Amino acid sequence: MYKLSMRVTWVKNYNFDLCVYLSELQYFKSNNIRMKFQVNEKGYYGDFGGAWIPEMMYTNIEELKRRYLEIIESVEFKNEFEQLLKDYVGRPSPLYFAARLSEHYGSKIFLKREDLNHTGSHKLNNTIGQILLAQKLGKTRIIAETGAGQHGVATATVCALKGIKCVVYMGALDVSRQAPNVKKMKMLGADVVPVHSGNKTLKDATNEAMRDWINNPEDTHYIIGSVVGPHPYPDMVARFQSVISAEMKKQLRAQTGNELPTRILACVGGGSNAAGAFYHFLDDEKVELIGVEAAGKGVDTGETAATLTVGTPGVLHASKTMLMQNSDGQITEPYSISAGLDYPGIGPLHAHLHKTGRAKYLAATDEEVLKSVLLLTQKEGIIPALESAHALAALDKIKMNPDDVNVINLSGSGNKDMETYLNYFGY
Numbered sequence: 001m002y003k004l005s006m007r008v009t010w011v012k013n014y015n016f017d018l019c020v021y022l023s024e025l026q027y028f029k030s031n032n033i034r035m036k037f038q039v040n041e042k043g044y045y046g047d048f049g050g051a052w053i054p055e056m057m058y059t060n061i062e063e064l065k066r067r068y069l070e071i072i073e074s075v076e077f078k079n080e081f082e083q084l085l086k087d088y089v090g091r092p093s094p095l096y097f098a099a100r101l102s103e104h105y106g107s108k109i110f111l112k113r114e115d116l117n118h119t120g121s122h123k124l125n126n127t128i129g130q131i132l133l134a135q136k137l138g139k140t141r142i143i144a145e146t147g148a149g150q151h152g153v154a155t156a157t158v159c160a161l162k163g164i165k166c167v168v169y170m171g172a173l174d175v176s177r178q179a180p181n182v183k184k185m186k187m188l189g190a191d192v193v194p195v196h197s198g199n200k201t202l203k204d205a206t207n208e209a210m211r212d213w214i215n216n217p218e219d220t221h222y223i224i225g226s227v228v229g230p231h232p233y234p235d236m237v238a239r240f241q242s243v244i245s246a247e248m249k250k251q252l253r254a255q256t257g258n259e260l261p262t263r264i265l266a267c268v269g270g271g272s273n274a275a276g277a278f279y280h281f282l283d284d285e286k287v288e289l290i291g292v293e294a295a296g297k298g299v300d301t302g303e304t305a306a307t308l309t310v311g312t313p314g315v316l317h318a319s320k321t322m323l324m325q326n327s328d329g330q331i332t333e334p335y336s337i338s339a340g341l342d343y344p345g346i347g348p349l350h351a352h353l354h355k356t357g358r359a360k361y362l363a364a365t366d367e368e369v370l371k372s373v374l375l376l377t378q379k380e381g382i383i384p385a386l387e388s389a390h391a392l393a394a395l396d397k398i399k400m401n402p403d404d405v406n407v408i409n410l411s412g413s414g415n416k417d418m419e420t421y422l423n424y425f426g427y
Ligand SMILES: *Cc1c(COP(=O)(O)O)cnc(C)c1O
Pocket: 121, 122, 123, 148, 150, 151, 225, 226, 227, 267, 268, 269, 270, 271, 272, 273, 274, 340, 341, 385, 387, 388, 411, 412, 413
């Protein structure tokens, strides 16, 4: 655009200085519009992000930063990625018009069925992308952290698919409350390492995985499970998950005649399913974006994981973001009934979307979430994951008009949560 305006300037013999100035303004403007919600070359989303890594992790991160875009933008990578998404994951996932739920709320509600993916959640979109990347980087060993066990299963699955050694770090408390997923990972051939430090949950597992990576920089790739951690992970994971919103656009156009919905709702732990569901709508500012965090027992009770509601800026897991901490900068232990949202931080993209007001963030309590689980189960015959039900619970907190098109990203299936459901509902 810059060059073009200059040429036009000469031909038409306008005031040269003024036109260059205007075209520069326009250049920055168009650049800003495109880049406003994307990571910059330094790895920042506005004030958040970056790579706040110890010296010893520099080599690992530099290699990834230097090569990730060239690899994932290559035709060869794209072909392999898309083929596996289609034939192995089972994409595209349906966009389902939930008629009885819509009737209940008096507004049109669509569900993006990530629960129907192989392994039961959106997590496989990312691990497929990262295992292909690891292979292109020549890595022969994979490490991962996991909370609910869903990311661990998704990682162990792609390692089995490609015949690559896999070590999964998991908080000891999560190991005990997610036994079926632990057994699945082992059956898939992964080593599951219980982590006994801290709260024995996801944060502690992540610390342990980072320690492992520092000690094994040559042969190991670390598959992070959400849009968190040092640059380039938040951007890389968001790109892999963005297939969700790319499909949504096409499906909405086919089903409603308009590729833009009124609003999109997604639950937010680290924020990867929400990032994927928002991605291709970020610049369409008419589309309302709503992230839903885990309020736990209530945002004022101290037993919560609602990072954006109670958090303040700080650095966690090598990224500057919003996090739950006390006045000394000590991390506050998060709480949620759903292990997948039990994280004291949030991806830097969401901290930025929150700060700029591009997305709105609500919080749903355990009790509200369990009510929504039962509602979806009995209105639509779909048992959602506890995490995904946070997005559903937000429908009770917003104003909707009858003609609104609401899309809920149904991030995962309730299979892994059956024990919790049976205990709570008493069937
Ligand atoms: C892991 C998980 C989440 C939370 O992770 P995000 O990165 O915030 O998407 C949400 N839903 C399900 C089903 C999960 O397994």
